[in-house]
Amino acid sequence: MDSPSIATTPHELGSSGLPHAHDHPAFMRHHFEDIGQQREAASFGMWVFLLTEIMFFGGLFCAYLIFRNWYHPAFVAGSNTLDITLGTTNTAVLIGSSFTMAMAVYSAEMRRKGQLVLFLVLTILLGGVFLGIKAVEYHQKYVDHHIPGMNFSIQEFVHPTNPKAIPLAPDMAEKTQLYFFLYFAMTGMHALHMIIGIGLLLFMVARASRGAYTAGHVIPVENFGLYWHFVDIVWIFLFPLLYLISRYR
Amino acid sequence: MSTIVSLPDQSTAKLPAKSYLNQEYGLKSWLLTGDHKRIAMLYLFSITFFFVIGGVLAGLIRLELLTPPADLMATDTYNKVFSMHGIIMIFLFLVPSVPATIGNFLIPLMVGARDLAFPKINLLSWYLYMGGGLLVLATMVLGGVDTGWTFTTPLSTHYLNTHVVTAAMGIFLAGFSSIFTGLNFIVTIHRMRCPGMTWFRLPLFVWGHYATSIIMILGTPVLAITLVLVALERTMNIGVFDPSKGGDPLLFQHLFWFYSHPAVYIMILPGMAVISEVISTFSRKRVFGYTAVAFSSVAIAVFGFLVWEHHMFIMGVSQYSALVFSLLTMLVAVPSAIKIFNWSMTLYKGSITFETPMLYAFGFIGLFTIGGLTGIFLATLGMDVHLTETYFIVAHFHFVMVGGMLMAYLAGVHFWWPKMTGRMYPEAISKTAAVITFIGFIVTFFPQFILGYLGMPRRYAAYPADFQVLNVFSTAGASILGIGYLLPMLYLPWSLKYGEIAGDNPWQATGLEWQIQSPPLTENFSEIPIMDHEAYDYEWLANKTHHEVQTVG
Ligand code: HEM
Numbered sequence: 001m002d003s004p005s006i007a008t009t010p011h012e013l014g015s016s017g018l019p020h021a022h023d024h025p026a027f028m029r030h031h032f033e034d035i036g037q038q039r040e041a042a043s044f045g046m047w048v049f050l051l052t053e054i055m056f057f058g059g060l061f062c063a064y065l066i067f068r069n070w071y072h073p074a075f076v077a078g079s080n081t082l083d084i085t086l087g088t089t090n091t092a093v094l095i096g097s098s099f100t101m102a103m104a105v106y107s108a109e110m111r112r113k114g115q116l117v118l119f120l121v122l123t124i125l126l127g128g129v130f131l132g133i134k135a136v137e138y139h140q141k142y143v144d145h146h147i148p149g150m151n152f153s154i155q156e157f158v159h160p161t162n163p164k165a166i167p168l169a170p171d172m173a174e175k176t177q178l179y180f181f182l183y184f185a186m187t188g189m190h191a192l193h194m195i196i197g198i199g200l201l202l203f204m205v206a207r208a209s210r211g212a213y214t215a216g217h218v219i220p221v222e223n224f225g226l227y228w229h230f231v232d233i234v235w236i237f238l239f240p241l242l243y244l245i246s247r248y249r
Numbered sequence: 250m251s252t253i254v255s256l257p258d259q260s261t262a263k264l265p266a267k268s269y270l271n272q273e274y275g276l277k278s279w280l281l282t283g284d285h286k287r288i289a290m291l292y293l294f295s296i297t298f299f300f301v302i303g304g305v306l307a308g309l310i311r312l313e314l315l316t317p318p319a320d321l322m323a324t325d326t327y328n329k330v331f332s333m334h335g336i337i338m339i340f341l342f343l344v345p346s347v348p349a350t351i352g353n354f355l356i357p358l359m360v361g362a363r364d365l366a367f368p369k370i371n372l373l374s375w376y377l378y379m380g381g382g383l384l385v386l387a388t389m390v391l392g393g394v395d396t397g398w399t400f401t402t403p404l405s406t407h408y409l410n411t412h413v414v415t416a417a418m419g420i421f422l423a424g425f426s427s428i429f430t431g432l433n434f435i436v437t438i439h440r441m442r443c444p445g446m447t448w449f450r451l452p453l454f455v456w457g458h459y460a461t462s463i464i465m466i467l468g469t470p471v472l473a474i475t476l477v478l479v480a481l482e483r484t485m486n487i488g489v490f491d492p493s494k495g496g497d498p499l500l501f502q503h504l505f506w507f508y509s510h511p512a513v514y515i516m517i518l519p520g521m522a523v524i525s526e527v528i529s530t531f532s533r534k535r536v537f538g539y540t541a542v543a544f545s546s547v548a549i550a551v552f553g554f555l556v557w558e559h560h561m562f563i564m565g566v567s568q569y570s571a572l573v574f575s576l577l578t579m580l581v582a583v584p585s586a587i588k589i590f591n592w593s594m595t596l597y598k599g600s601i602t603f604e605t606p607m608l609y610a611f612g613f614i615g616l617f618t619i620g621g622l623t624g625i626f627l628a629t630l631g632m633d634v635h636l637t638e639t640y641f642i643v644a645h646f647h648f649v650m651v652g653g654m655l656m657a658y659l660a661g662v663h664f665w666w667p668k669m670t671g672r673m674y675p676e677a678i679s680k681t682a683a684v685i686t687f688i689g690f691i692v693t694f695f696p697q698f699i700l701g702y703l704g705m706p707r708r709y710a711a712y713p714a715d716f717q718v719l720n721v722f723s724t725a726g727a728s729i730l731g732i733g734y735l736l737p738m739l740y741l742p743w744s745l746k747y748g749e750i751a752g753d754n755p756w757q758a759t760g761l762e763w764q765i766q767s768p769p770l771t772e773n774f775s776e777i778p779i780m781d782h783e784a785y786d787y788e789w790l791a792n793k794t795h796h797e798v799q800t801v802g
């Protein structure tokens with residue numbers, strides 16, 4: 001019984017050394033069987049990567065949960081010094097950028113080049129606005145001596161200038177440093193992801209304006225969309241956890 | 250002794266005219282390649298390089314311990330030597346050993362694909378690995394690090410002036426290399442299987458790597474963020490791990506071991522994966538209980554995430570949680586035992602032959618069993634309080650990592666050497682090397698169980714004179730072991746030129762990779778195969794009419 005399972009006959013090879021039948025789109029990579037497989041592999045790969053990202057942020061969230069539980073008053077006090085208006089604005093900006101990104105994916109699918117470029121640029125702009133506002137907030141923290149490891153002072157928490165704030169005992173006030181460290185680590189890691197994202201977006205705008213994604217090759221735009229929405233969702237968790245602790249007081 | 254090796258007639262045999270090795274020439278064609286087989290070769294060179302460095306450091310450790318006082322080197326130098334040994338061996342050798350070389354080479358072949366799903370990311374992994382490796386080397390040149398491979402806080406963050414941050418950055422990069430390897434494997438195994446290749450027709454090698462990849466992508470990012478925190482704590486004094494600021498050093502332990510326990514399974518599952526292939530081939534039988542072995546890999550990956558606290562029993566964790574983790578740790582030994590039993594059943598009434606890979610596989614089974622059983626000792630709370638931080642631990646993990654994984658790695662390298670290079674390694678000398686390794690290993694590490702039980706602590710340059718006899722044994726064994734490792738490093742390169750031509754399938758093995766030419770074509774298969782039989786179907790192989798060597802040109 002000769003098995004058909006393994007190809008045994010020498011195969012005609014193209015000059016490149018790869019078996020060629022040029023009936024596939026140019027963006028298909030040769031090690032895939034067909035474009036469907038390439039598409040599935042790419043988007044599956046992206047989801048697996050996002051899983052990795054969840055675990056990466058997970059370490060920080062874990063630290064946050066433990067310390068928030070232990071030093072709740074310090075976390076409340078720290079949280080209340082954040083500017084909620086700026087935080088809320090940023091949340092809106094970021095959700096807006098997720099919308100423009102979704103529209104970019106849609107435009108790529110509809111093969112509308114101009115529209116795609118427009119929405120990618122809008123996404124970059126909104127991302128830039130977010131980072132700008134974040135920079136303003138960081139600067140404010142610097143002015144207030146709330147940056148751990150740099151110029152940290154517990155003065156504001158032991159003898160608050162704001163009459164509504166509850167003064168903390170010095171040893172609890174010390175713990176606000178942990179809160180601020182986590183604040184900077186988590187928002188900083190998030191901002192780093194945004195910066196990388198904007199870098200990729202710039203690259204994609206350049207390629208999109210040459211029509212790279214509007215001839216059927218939407219996978220990169222789609223996958224980047226997943227990444228961008230993921231970064232957005234991280235913020236959706238960060239915002240209440242960092243800004244909204246016991247705000248009702 | 251009988252043999253199953255069947256080589257083509259040497260007087261007429263030739264290497265295939267066209268293969269991945271001679272598709273293109275020049276350094277650039279290697280450094281910019283997307284071919285998983287070439288990347289596997291790049292890894293093979295680089296991990297061997299780091300293995301040699303790690304090995305020299307191990308030699309220095311054993312030399313220092315030949316005599317009771319700390320006489321060969323200053324005690325802080327000794328600390329640096331064993332730390333660098335651990336870091337290099339674990340992160341730069343054992344973690345990538347089987348997956349990045351043999352796995353990289355074989356997974357596409359075994360699932361019937363032309364390459365991994367993302368060839369460029371695969372190459373990126375290698376560059377990340379090299380970046381990590383260079384940073385670790387830089388650490389060493391700059392003066393080393395002396396935290397141990399575990400980076401224990403607050404020691405690593407507050408009390409040392411060595412290059413913790415550089416080493417941590419190196420491990421961070423190497424970590425991302427293994428994340429990307431895992432990601433590539435998972436996507437390839439899900440999406441690139443050839444027609445007819447159902448999940449339960451996959452060779453067990455692929456299942457083992459699938460489980461490994463799960464750990465890589467879920468565990469490694471936690472290590473990465475932990476190392477970032479250590480670096481921040483050290484440079485900016487931010488306090489997460491510092492009790493004086495309200496931080497918690499135990500948090501570091503939890504985060505570190507959340508990765509590093511599963512990581513020990515990164516360092517054994519691919520080895521087990523190799524052993525399944527070797528045992529089946531050299532006993533001419535389908536692996537007994539295929540499904541059980543396949544699922545036990547996944548079970549190990551899943552349970553492996555639930556036992557990390559057994560490294561922290563004496564660190565002031567709650568007694569109740571210690572009880573739970575003790576129990577869970579014993580449970581994780583069950584799937585490992587399932588594998589051992591199934592391999593033994595595979596051997597039972599098989600037509601066993603004793604080629605080199607099989608000798609290493611036997612070594613693996615014996616040594617891993619001892620290593621695993623002593624793991625149960627350590628999982629037992631009362632026992633662990635006595636044994637922890639002694640040489641018993643050192644012996645335990647060397648039995649599983651060196652006796653287990655390194656043996657499996659060598660089994661795999663020998664087993665697939667003909668496929669990778671087209672030539673056989675010299676059989677007689679390699680059998681000798683396998684036996685030398687086994688003997689050297691036992692003489693080196695068995696005395697350490699006794700030393701540990703008697704109370705000799707790990708990580709000290711000096712020890713009481715009573716312990717000297719056993720330490721001399723251990724150092725003597727290490728010298729034998731060194732010869733055992735040196736031999737393959739000599740005869741394998743030799744065989745590249747002078748080895749016998751292997752032909753497609755020297756072992757008469759059933760895997761898809763054996764049905765194509767050796768060394769394979771760059772595109773692996775000239776036509777994507779269709780899988781129409783189960784894995785390890787020796788009847789299928791016997792019935793297959795002898796077909797021509799699939800060479801081109
Ligand atoms: C089969 C079941 C296994 C069990 C039940 C087990 C159990 C344990 C326990 C309880 C410890 C902690 C001892 C202590 O620090 O007091 C330990 C340490 C260790 N085990 Fe295992 N183990 C097993 C398999 C493995 C495998 C397969 C590997 C690696 C391939 C491994 C590598 C290690 C290492 C590296 C350490 C020491 C880490 C350090 O402190 O430096 N173990 N094992």
Ligand SMILES: [Cu+2]
Nearest residue numbers: 510513559560
């Ligand atoms: Cu463990």
